[in-house]
Amino acid sequence: MPSNQDSSRSGSGPVRVARHTEEATASGIYGVIVSAAVMAAAHQETVAAVEVAVLVTLVIYWAAERYSRVVAERIHQGHRPNWQQVRGQLTTGWEIVSASVLPLAVLAAAGLLGAEVFAAVLWALTCSTVLLCVAGWEMGRNGQLTTRERLASAATAGMFGVVLIGLKAILH
Numbered sequence: 001m002p003s004n005q006d007s008s009r010s011g012s013g014p015v016r017v018a019r020h021t022e023e024a025t026a027s028g029i030y031g032v033i034v035s036a037a038v039m040a041a042a043h044q045e046t047v048a049a050v051e052v053a054v055l056v057t058l059v060i061y062w063a064a065e066r067y068s069r070v071v072a073e074r075i076h077q078g079h080r081p082n083w084q085q086v087r088g089q090l091t092t093g094w095e096i097v098s099a100s101v102l103p104l105a106v107l108a109a110a111g112l113l114g115a116e117v118f119a120a121v122l123w124a125l126t127c128s129t130v131l132l133c134v135a136g137w138e139m140g141r142n143g144q145l146t147t148r149e150r151l152a153s154a155a156t157a158g159m160f161g162v163v164l165i166g167l168k169a170i171l172h
Helices: 022-041 047-077 083-090 101-112 117-143 147-171
Strands: none
Touching: 022 047, 022 101, 022 117, 022 147, 047 083, 047 101, 047 117, 101 117, 117 147
């Protein structure tokens, strides 16, 4: 299992002790896309019901992913995982849930400010799209991409959100 600790230098910057792993970053991006998809497809009548649907879905995805990793370890290692391995799986991967905190906060705030469910979801989907664009842009920071390549990366990542906003508009 990869460590969340990294004491290597990144370029000329300082030592980063608690850097997220590639897997954590991927889980976070995946979580934002899944939460946006649930919001786009949701037909709940209240913002609270949409929030619950998103959170329950993300926790189920997290649990399924953790379970599949424990099963895969057993298949490939040929023995029952010990408690330390199981505990390691149960204490990681939460980025799939936690990365959606900001879009869910936008959803809740819009609802509290009186927005109808459709409008609140659109605000949250817009937030998700911005987060995905930022992730696409940040990919180029250490990847030594040109500005044009970073813009293309941000646009590509953001297209997930744009498509989900379109889906919500079509389903409404």
